[in-house]
Amino acid sequence: MTLTKNRNRRVSGAPRPARLGRLFTGLIFVFLYAPIFVMIVFSFNDAKSRTLWSGFTTRWYAELLEDTTILNSLYTTLSVAVLSALIATVVGTAAAIGIHVMRGPRRTVMLNLNNIPVVSPDIITGVSLRMLFVALLGFLAIFGLNFRLGFGTLLLSHITFCIPYVILSVLPKLSQMGKHIYEAALDLGATPRRALGRVVLPEILPGVISGALISFTLSIDDFLISYFTAGNTSQTLPMVVYAMTRKRLSPKINALSTLMFVSVLALLILINVFQARQDKKRRQGDTAKTRL
Amino acid sequence: MSKELIRLADCSMAFDGETVLNSINLGIKDREFLTLLGPSGCGKTTTLRIIGGFETPTSGDVFFDGVRINGVPPYKRKVNTVFQKYALFPHLNVYENIAFGLRIPRPDPSDTAMRPAKISLGEKDIARRVHESLELVGLRGYEKRRVHQLSGGQQQRVAIARAVVNRPQVLLLDEPLGALDLKLRKEMQQELKTIQQQVGITFVYVTHDQEEALTMSDTVVVMNHGSIQQIGSPVDIYNEPVNAFVADFIGESNILTGVMHRDYLVEFSGRQWECVDTGFDPNQPVDVVIRPEDVTVTRDIAAAPLTGVVASTTFKGVHYEMIIECGDERWMVHSTHAQPPGETVGLSLEPVDIHIMDKPEEFDNPESAARVSDTADEDFDA
Amino acid sequence: MSRRLALPYAFWMALFVVAPLVIVLFYALTTEAGGFGLENFIKLQVYVPVFLRSLWLAFIATVLCLLIGYPAAYILSRETPSVQNSAILLMMLPMWMNFLLRTYAWMSILEDQGLINNLLRSLRLPALNMINTQGAVVLGMVYNYLPFMILPIFTIIQKIPPSMTEAAQDLGANSRRVFRRVVFPLSLPGVLSGVTMVFVPSVSTFVISKLLGGGKQLLLGDLIEMQFLGGAYNLHLGSMISIVMMLIVLAGIQIMNRFGSREEVALP
Numbered sequence: 001m002t003l004t005k006n007r008n009r010r011v012s013g014a015p016r017p018a019r020l021g022r023l024f025t026g027l028i029f030v031f032l033y034a035p036i037f038v039m040i041v042f043s044f045n046d047a048k049s050r051t052l053w054s055g056f057t058t059r060w061y062a063e064l065l066e067d068t069t070i071l072n073s074l075y076t077t078l079s080v081a082v083l084s085a086l087i088a089t090v091v092g093t094a095a096a097i098g099i100h101v102m103r104g105p106r107r108t109v110m111l112n113l114n115n116i117p118v119v120s121p122d123i124i125t126g127v128s129l130r131m132l133f134v135a136l137l138g139f140l141a142i143f144g145l146n147f148r149l150g151f152g153t154l155l156l157s158h159i160t161f162c163i164p165y166v167i168l169s170v171l172p173k174l175s176q177m178g179k180h181i182y183e184a185a186l187d188l189g190a191t192p193r194r195a196l197g198r199v200v201l202p203e204i205l206p207g208v209i210s211g212a213l214i215s216f217t218l219s220i221d222d223f224l225i226s227y228f229t230a231g232n233t234s235q236t237l238p239m240v241v242y243a244m245t246r247k248r249l250s251p252k253i254n255a256l257s258t259l260m261f262v263s264v265l266a267l268l269i270l271i272n273v274f275q276a277r278q279d280k281k282r283r284q285g286d287t288a289k290t291r292l
Numbered sequence: 293m294s295k296e297l298i299r300l301a302d303c304s305m306a307f308d309g310e311t312v313l314n315s316i317n318l319g320i321k322d323r324e325f326l327t328l329l330g331p332s333g334c335g336k337t338t339t340l341r342i343i344g345g346f347e348t349p350t351s352g353d354v355f356f357d358g359v360r361i362n363g364v365p366p367y368k369r370k371v372n373t374v375f376q377k378y379a380l381f382p383h384l385n386v387y388e389n390i391a392f393g394l395r396i397p398r399p400d401p402s403d404t405a406m407r408p409a410k411i412s413l414g415e416k417d418i419a420r421r422v423h424e425s426l427e428l429v430g431l432r433g434y435e436k437r438r439v440h441q442l443s444g445g446q447q448q449r450v451a452i453a454r455a456v457v458n459r460p461q462v463l464l465l466d467e468p469l470g471a472l473d474l475k476l477r478k479e480m481q482q483e484l485k486t487i488q489q490q491v492g493i494t495f496v497y498v499t500h501d502q503e504e505a506l507t508m509s510d511t512v513v514v515m516n517h518g519s520i521q522q523i524g525s526p527v528d529i530y531n532e533p534v535n536a537f538v539a540d541f542i543g544e545s546n547i548l549t550g551v552m553h554r555d556y557l558v559e560f561s562g563r564q565w566e567c568v569d570t571g572f573d574p575n576q577p578v579d580v581v582i583r584p585e586d587v588t589v590t591r592d593i594a595a596a597p598l599t600g601v602v603a604s605t606t607f608k609g610v611h612y613e614m615i616i617e618c619g620d621e622r623w624m625v626h627s628t629h630a631q632p633p634g635e636t637v638g639l640s641l642e643p644v645d646i647h648i649m650d651k652p653e654e655f656d657n658p659e660s661a662a663r664v665s666d667t668a669d670e671d672f673d674a
Numbered sequence: 675m676s677r678r679l680a681l682p683y684a685f686w687m688a689l690f691v692v693a694p695l696v697i698v699l700f701y702a703l704t705t706e707a708g709g710f711g712l713e714n715f716i717k718l719q720v721y722v723p724v725f726l727r728s729l730w731l732a733f734i735a736t737v738l739c740l741l742i743g744y745p746a747a748y749i750l751s752r753e754t755p756s757v758q759n760s761a762i763l764l765m766m767l768p769m770w771m772n773f774l775l776r777t778y779a780w781m782s783i784l785e786d787q788g789l790i791n792n793l794l795r796s797l798r799l800p801a802l803n804m805i806n807t808q809g810a811v812v813l814g815m816v817y818n819y820l821p822f823m824i825l826p827i828f829t830i831i832q833k834i835p836p837s838m839t840e841a842a843q844d845l846g847a848n849s850r851r852v853f854r855r856v857v858f859p860l861s862l863p864g865v866l867s868g869v870t871m872v873f874v875p876s877v878s879t880f881v882i883s884k885l886l887g888g889g890k891q892l893l894l895g896d897l898i899e900m901q902f903l904g905g906a907y908n909l910h911l912g913s914m915i916s917i918v919m920m921l922i923v924l925a926g927i928q929i930m931n932r933f934g935s936r937e938e939v940a941l942p
Contacts, residue, residue: 024745024749025761028820029764032764032765032817033764036768038782039779039782049787091683091686092683094679094680095683095684097675098676098677101676102677110680110684113687113692119870119874119923120923121874121877121895121920123879123880124916127902127913127916128697128916129690131697131909132689132690157690163683163686167683183344184373184379184381186345186367187344187345187372188392188455189393189396189398191367192367192675192676194396202381203381203382203383221772223772223773223881227903238772241775242774245774245781257771257775257779260772261771268767
């Protein structure tokens with residue numbers, strides 16, 4: 001996200017970092033990657049030990065891919081992520097437009113409420129949503145409607161903590177757009193609905209997309225809120241991982257980590273290549289402009 | 293150019309309890325070039341937005357061709373706007389920007405039913421009209437360009453083409469030249485005037501630039517603090533400003549405090565002067581406005597009614613601008629002959645060059661208001 | 675563009691943001707027996723050491739992140755854009771892996787039969803007891819949240835217009851003075867958001883303390899988890915702990931903002 005719009009600039013005038021500085025940042029990267037490196041190496045370790053090397057194997061990967069608990073949880077994780085990203089993006093984009101035109105105390109109240117899930121610790125969001133769901137399910141049970149914590153409550157929680165991020169990424173696009181663009185569309189005869197669809201949405205689309213991507217990654221990554229709201233029937237991947245770490249010896253986790261690392265790496269490289277191509281195009285556009 | 297097309301009747305506007313427009317009454321005739329002129333925050337943009345349908349007046353009425361249109365949304369008005377920073381749609385190319393309004397289905401004029409069927413223009417008609425309007429603004433061949441590839445002046449032309457292509461009865465222009473450099477401004481002034489005559493529609497133009505207003509307009513409306521100060525032709529406004537604010541805002545002026553003793557006799561700068569004004573109360577405090585170019589500077593001190601010391605002399609191209617200190621007062625004088633600083637000179641005035649005005653009550657300091665306008669180019673928009 | 679578009683979300687927030695907090699507050703102020711009042715709050719006395727430990731460890735972790743993160747962000751800001759881009763990418767890469775996995779990896783490095791101790795033993799050095807200590811917990815916090823400190827600081831330093839540092843140099847400031855009088859004050863908002871982004875998850879974590887602290891270094895998060903899902907099941911007490919923790923976090927953010935708004939500088 002920061003990554004996708006990095007217009008970097010050197011603090012000019014200041015000298016390039018000295019060797020000592022480079023060493024320092026280098027050490028930080030060693031610190032960040034050492035555990036990951038260890039995991040990757042030991043994911044190919046033949047013995048169950050996480051620390052003693054005893055030969056190369058890929059059987060943990062094979063076991064991982066046959067583990068139905070993990071595969072099911074992966075499916076749950078992805079479907080919750082896709083659904084919550086979709087719903088949060090629709091609700092959040094509409095809400096952002098609504099908040100954008102609000103003024104005064106109404107706007108302040110909306111923005112402050114919107115910030116609650118962002119600033120509160122995840123554990124509080126998880127706990128409080130759990131309390132709500134337990135109360136709601138208890139209430140429904142009075143009418144003979146018996147539901148349990150599960151996929152539904154999981155999805156509702158994920159939507160709830162994703163919407164604020166959609167709003168926070170769409171709002172700046174709206175203010176960048178300036179109100180005159182929308183007014184110009186009305187002025188040219190477009191109904192408010194048409195102006196929204198043909199002019200405003202295309203204009204804020206980058207914000208909407210990045211909101212959706214943020215939601216998707218937050219949802220995939222979440223453990224704490226899922227832990228409190230999913231109940232026993234639906235387990236997300238992080239929940240399964242947590243259960244596995246409690247059992248300690250399980251080289252499958254290393255294999256899983258390695259796979260995740262590799263896929264994230266591949267994704268990032270892909271995005272970067274795509275970005276580089278876009279930048280090139282834009283640069284060409286700019287040269288075309290200067291030639292005019 | 294006789295029929296009245298738009299009328300604002302007692303229009304007032306307040307945002308969050310702050311009055312921005314104070315009971316405006318204004319008629320705009322068909323096919324006239326009318327300019328709303330005033331400093332930042334004077335309410336000129338708000339007036340334009342009321343006509344465009346972006347604001348509804350807090351009180352008062354707006355009439356279009358005799359029909360009250362207070363609540364009519366902008367997309368149902370036969371009015372189009374050229375926005376301050378053009379507001380071109382960045383995701384569309386030049387062609388699609390201009391075609392935007394043409395692609396919108398509109399009620400069929402030949403359908404007489406209560407809710408007439410909506411018809412859309414064919415692609416051929418759209419293409420023809422887009423090309424016509426590009427031709428009008430001199431941008432033929434720019435159809436496929438992206439908006440961000442255009443210069444400011446070109447964007448400006450596209451904005452005009454995009455508005456005019458819908459054949460509105462009135463075109464509203466909100467400081468359209470504000471973002472252009474001086475040379476381009478002058479060119480576009482001429483061009484806008486030509487376009488207006490070519491398409492033969494009403495232009496309502498907002499600016500804080502008095503020169504622009506005088507050059508282009510049939511009628512100038514000078515506004516300040518949400519009220520109309522004066523409505524008139526450029527010549528009237530310049531030669532016969534109704535108050536010190538207008539005088540100061542239109543061109544540079546010396547504004548002096550004086551007392552009107554009786555008809556044809558005023559006192560300021562420590563002596564009595566013959567003048568041509570009448571109709572003031574005896575001994576009424578007044579503002580005296582004198583244009584810098586109307587002051588005659590002589591070396592012949594003895595014959596001059598007023599003497600002063602030259603504080604500074606600046607070459608301004610066509611003339612020299614001199615600041616002359618006469619006692620506590622500082623006079624600005626334009627003359628083709630320079631006087632060296634420190635020189636004692638005489639100043640003289642013709643009676644017709646002395647303009648007497650009521651002291652204004654609704655604003656405290658006309659000078660400070662006028663000075664703001666030189667730097668700020670954005671009107672009040674809440 | 676009507677504000678009615680925000681209506682569905684307004685209802686959503688009422689149900690899923692406001693109502694849950696009201697319920698938690700209600701539970702915090704009541705007891706199983708039906709009492710109403712601050713009874714649960716008084717019961718918290720027993721847990722004062724846990725509160726203090728949580729705050730202390732989160733504070734240490736935040737300070738360490740700042741001490742490591744600020745220089746790193748500053749050094750990065752002076753690199754060429756291509757180096758910066760790769761560095762940022764490398765920094766975000768681990769963040770996109772689940773933090774459980776990252777924390778788990780540290781277990782195998784730190785434990786008694788872990789990599790470090792194996793290495794020490796092979797060098798015939800005495801083994802160290804690292805896992806299940808406060809140090810391990812702090813290390814886990816620093817490891818997981820360090821990027822949250824570096825990124826905002828880097829972003830804001832990078833946004834400081836070159837003309838500002840040039841102007842300072844032009845006025846005769848040497849590079850140390852430029853840093854102290856221009857770059858550092860202008861980067862404070864980034865520091866503040868970094869501090870918040872490290873402190874809040876650190877003070878509320880229960881996973882790091884469980885995995886690296888072995889359950890011996892009970893933190894606030896563990897306490898809450900125990901009341902809602904664990905052995906100590908007591909929703910009322912758990913709610914009260916949550917409320918108190920929320921208040922601590924909010925107070926922290928408020929103090930930061932107060933401190934920040936004084937220093938707030940608008941950057942383009």
